[in-house]
Amino acid sequence: MHVVVCGKVIPDSSVTLEIDPDAKRMRRTDVPHELDPAAASALEEALRLTEQHGGSVTFVTMGIPDASVGIRRALAMGASAAVHLLDDAFAGSDTLGTAKALAAAIRQQPRFDLVVCATESSDSYSGIVPVQVATLLGVPALTFAKQVFVDGETVTIHRQSEEGYAVVTAALPALVTTTSGINEPRYPQLKGIMAARKIEIQQRSAADLSLGPDDVGDSAARERVLSVGAPPSRGAGRLIHDEGDGGREIADFLAQAGVI
Amino acid sequence: MPATQISYGFIPGQLVLLVAIAVGAGLFLRDALSLYRLMRVGGPAHRTDRPLERTRGWILNVLGQGRLLTRPYPGIMHALIFWGFVVITFSTVEQLGRGLWADFRLPVIGGSAPFLFAVDAFQLFVLVGVAMAFYRRIRVRPWYLNLTGDAILILSLISTLMVTAFLTEGFGIAAFPESGSQWQVFGTALANALAPLGFDVNRAGHVVSWWAHILTVLGFLAYLPHSKHLHIVTAPFNAWLRNLAPKGQLPYINVEEALEQEKPVGVSEIPHLSWKDILDTYTCTECGRCTSECPASITDKPLSPKDLILDLRRHVLAHGPALRFGQANGDADGAAGSGERAQRMVGDVITDDVLWDCTTCRACVDACPVFIDHVSKIVQMRRHLVMEESRIGKDLQTLFENLDATGNPWRLPRARRADWASAVGVPTLEEAPGADVLYWVGCFGAYDDRAKKVAGAFARLLQRAGVRFAILGPAETCTGDPARRAGNEYLYQTLAQQNVETLNAAKEAGIKTIVTACPHCFNTISDEYPQLGGSFRVMHHTQLLDALVREGRLRPEAAREEAIAYHDPCYLGRYHSTYDEPRHVLASVPGVELREIHPCREKAMCCGAGGAHAFMEEKRGRRINHVRLEQAMAVGPQRIATACPYCMMMFEDATSTKGVAEQLPVQDVAELLEASVR
Structure with missing residues (x-):
């Protein structure tokens, strides 16, 4: 079974994000990057499936040169190959442009049985790309998986919902998106870290994927970011010092809010 | 007249004695040799440097019983028995010799008054020591001491040796008064009490006691390799071959090279231990001092340093011989077949919980009277868990990932490492190129709200004392201490190499002393960085403050x-x-x-x-x-x-x-x- 995992490499969570007001984007230069923890979960799930059923995992990402840090991490965890979509022509792609590039890269694989993505990335949270990729590849998309099972010709997931979960099955090849709590991604073994250094990351340009300015990049983007700003800061909370009537004050507050 | 001068039917006594010696010593040598060969299954360890220092410590702690005497009751108890045996062994040799040649005497000391007196006195001291040991084992029963059959047997054997020695002497002097000396105070007293029994009884008593004594000696010898009492042979070696590296320095391994050569980076099988690790396990006396001071054992956790060593010993004795066989046949995997069915050394024999319970506080290592090194074994087995198995908890994984990403345990931004310092007016080395003291702040001082207050107080004291100092600011990163002690040698070396480069550059820029308020940073920079090419003069802040107070600054x-x-x-x-x-x-x-x-x-x-x-x-x-x-x-x-x-x-x-x-x-x-x- 060959599994492709699509994921992002994002600014490290230690970084205080800054917005570039002209580009209406996060500043990405001189910022440490990490493999998106959500993508690490998707990869972990793929690795567990191939460990059970045999096969290999290829990690595919689109991103700036600094993304190599996260790609090495994916290889260290156990992916056996990695494709880095790296081209200035990709800059400014919207979700559909991104999905076209990823789908093209997946189609170039000798074969694939399953694509696994995180439900959404941990930096921009659009949650659209995976289903777009599935549509472009013409395979079923099984989303919000909190458990994934593969059985020869089919994939079955437990699809998380507010009430509980639904059991959904589809024929392979298919695409699955994983929820963030699906697993604890592994800490790479040293052997893995060392072996990852020796694997060549396959870089692909837009031309390699036969994509032009009408498909990817700023020119093709149909989504426009109109403005970007920091969320309004919440006002300071009210601190109640208990001098005997603390309980009453809290009860009054909750009554006022209509909670009790 | 020694018992072997008597013939038993047509068999001369000497012949019986020779056969007994051959059997007793032969069994001992056979088993000791097999233990020695088993020890050689272990990897290398270099323990013959600085012979003078080794010998000094040996005299203090083996002959002088220094470490044992840090606890008065068991210390005095053991010293009585130990010093007793040192003296009595000469007498035992003489007894054996007299069994072969009736007029055998040790050169120089044999038959001399001080020797005869000393032997008599120490035989009594040993009995006092053994009585103290019986009382402690059976009545006091400290929680860290197990009442084993082995222990009781050994104490009984020692008692038998002393009693039969006294009886041999007493009956002997009673039967042949001219053979005695007034310096054998207790022997003579005993002889006076026995004299009324008459010549025949005394002579027979002498023969029986002599044989009982000699056979006990030889039986004890044959039993030694199967007992905790083996320490009387191994402990003197173990003490001389002790680790003289700085206390805070863990064994270095070139991780990348080991991986390229497909060598283990941690300890998970017997051959990964060093020969000295195996000798450590032979030497354990089961005294439990390590466990009695271990914070994990005291708080009811699975780790007991004593049991760790004993479990390793059992494993080595059970599974080592097969490995030795495989090695001798030039087939390193010879035991792999049976090894698969056997328990894993790390995971089953020594459980993960036991390994993770250790705080590396070193109380066990310092308490051990025979210089066993528990901590380095634990860390090396952790290396296997972390680097080869990735068998770690979520909290450690987060720690490693944070250290890797940002050089601090909490994944806080590197750029904010010096934020605390601007309020206090502490310059970075770039801002104050004339500084001669480098204040190594450490992650806690730089980021932790409570420790930042300490960093501020210390910096203001330095300012008041007129010390020209600076910090590294964002150029500083975790020393790697928590990574190294948790077994992530690879991550440690990544962090440490970077710091060694930074600190070497600081040294070239005129820094003469590094001072830190964190004992963990202090230890890593002073004891561990020399392994990576960084030798620095490091002080702990209390040392510098003490000096500044004494100088009146x-x-x-x-x-x-x-x-x-x-x-x-x-x-x-x-x-x-x-x-x-x-x-x-x-x-x-x-x-x-x-x-x-x-x-x-x-x-x-x-x-x-x-x-x-x-x-x-x-x-x-x-x-x-x-x-x-x-x-x-x-x-x-x-x-x-x-x-x-x-x-x-x-x-x-x-x-x-x-x-x-x-x-x-x-x-x-x-x-x-x-x-x-x-």
């Missing part, structure tokens, strides 16, 4: 009429023997009354945070920091002082959980000094 004046209990951090005290400097600084504050926590100094109990435990959840047993706080509270202090951010965190956590945070504040030595300096 800091004058504590404001009085503090308080009883203060000082807690010794492990990596400052046991690892670097720095006990007095922090106490001097505290005592320099007028009005301060120092209270000593029991145990303190060399025996101080760990706060529970060492060995990466500052970043791990304590899931098993009682909380170590609570037990230590109770020890501190027992001496009724109004304040607790310490000199380590880890200890600070653990104590404050304990005082707030116990609801005594307001009555019993915890402060760093530097903070207390600053409050007094005008």
Whole structure:
């Protein structure tokens, strides 16, 4: 079974994000990057499936040169190959442009049985790309998986919902998106870290994927970011010092809010 | 007339004795040789450097019984038996010799008054020691000592040896008065009591006692390799071959090279142990001193350092011989087939929980009278768990990932490492190129709100004393201590190599001394960085503050009429023997009354945070920091002082959980000094 995992490499969570007001984007230069923890979960799930059923995992990402840090991490965890979509022509792609590039890269694989993505990335949270990729590849998309099972010709997931979960099955090849709590991604073994250094990351340009300015990049983007700003800061909370009537004050507050 | 001068039917006594010696000594040599060969299954360890220092320590601790005597009752008990045997062994040789040649005498000392007197006296001392040991094992029964059949058998054998020696002497002198000497005080007294039995009975008594004595000696010899008493053979070697590397230095391994050559980077099988590790396991006397001082054992966790060594010994004895066989046949995998069915050394014999319980506080290593090194074995087995198996908890994984991403344990931005310093006006090395002291702040001092206050107090004291110092700011990164002690040697080396480069550059820029308020950073820079090409003069802040107070550059004046209990951090005290400097600084504050926590100094109990435990959840047993706080509270202090951010965190956590945070504040030595300096 060959599994492709699509994921992002994002600014490290230690970084205080800054917005570039002209580009209406996060500043990405001189910022440490990490493999998106959500993508690490998707990869972990793929690795567990191939460990059970045999096969290999290829990690595919689109991103700036600094993304190599996260790609090495994916290889260290156990992916056996990695494709880095790296081209200035990709800059400014919207979700559909991104999905076209990823789908093209997946189609170039000798074969694939399953694509696994995180439900959404941990930096921009659009949650659209995976289903777009599935549509472009013409395979079923099984989303919000909190458990994934593969059985020869089919994939079955437990699809998380507010009430509980639904059991959904589809024929392979298919695409699955994983929820963030699906697993604890592994800490790479040293052997893995060392072996990852020796694997060549396959870089692909837009031309390699036969994509032009009408498909990817700023020119093709149909989504426009109109403005970007920091969320309004919440006002300071009210601190109640208990001098005997603390309980009453809290009860009054909750009554006022209509909670009790 | 020795018993072998008598013939048994047509068999001469000498022949019987020769056969007995051949059997006893032969069995001993066979088994000792097999243990020696088994030891050679272990990997290399270089332990013959600095012979003078080795011999000095050997004289002090083997002949002088130094470490044993740190505990009076068992110390005196053991010293009586040990010194007794040193003397009596000469007499035993003479007894054996007389069995072969009736007029055999040891050269020089044989038959001399002091020798005869000493043997008699020490035989009695040994009996006193054995009685003390019986009483301790059977009646006192310390919790860390197991009442084993082996122990009782050994004590019984020793008693038998002494009693039969006295009887041989007593009957002998009674039967042949001319053979005795007045210097055999107890033998002569015994002979006088036995004399009325008449010549025949006394002669027969002498023969029987002599044979009983000699056969017990030879039987004991044959039994030695199967007993904890083997330590009488191995301990003198183990003490001389002890580890003389700096206490805070773990074994170095070139991780990348090992991986390329497909060699293990951690210990998970017997051949990964060094020969010295295996000798350690042979040498354990099961005295339990290590366990009695281990913070994990004290708080009811699975780790007992004694059991760790004994479990390793059992494993080595059970599965080592097959490996040796495989090796001799030039087939290293010879035992792999049976090895698969056998228990895994790391995971089954030594469980993961046991390995993770260790705080690397070194109390066990310092307590061991025969110089067994528990901590390095534990860390090397952790290396296997971390680097080869990735068998680690979520908290450690987060720690490693944070250290890897940002060089600090909490994934806080590198750029904000010097934020605390701008408020205090502390320059970075770039801003103050003329500095000669580098203040290594460490992650706690740089990011942790509580430790930042200590960093501020220390920096202001340096400013007041006119020390030209600077910090590295964002160029500083975690020393790697928690990574190394948790077994992530690879991550440690990545962090450490970067720091060694930074610090070497600082040295070239004129830095003469590095000072840090964190004993863990202190230990890593001073003891571990030399392995990576960085040798620096490092001081702990309490050492520098003590010097500044003594030189009069800091004058504590404001009085503090308080009883203060000082807690010794492990990596400052046991690892670097720095006990007095922090106490001097505290005592320099007028009005301060120092209270000593029991145990303190060399025996101080760990706060529970060492060995990466500052970043791990304590899931098993009682909380170590609570037990230590109770020890501190027992001496009724109004304040607790310490000199380590880890200890600070653990104590404050304990005082707030116990609801005594307001009555019993915890402060760093530097903070207390600053409050007094005008």
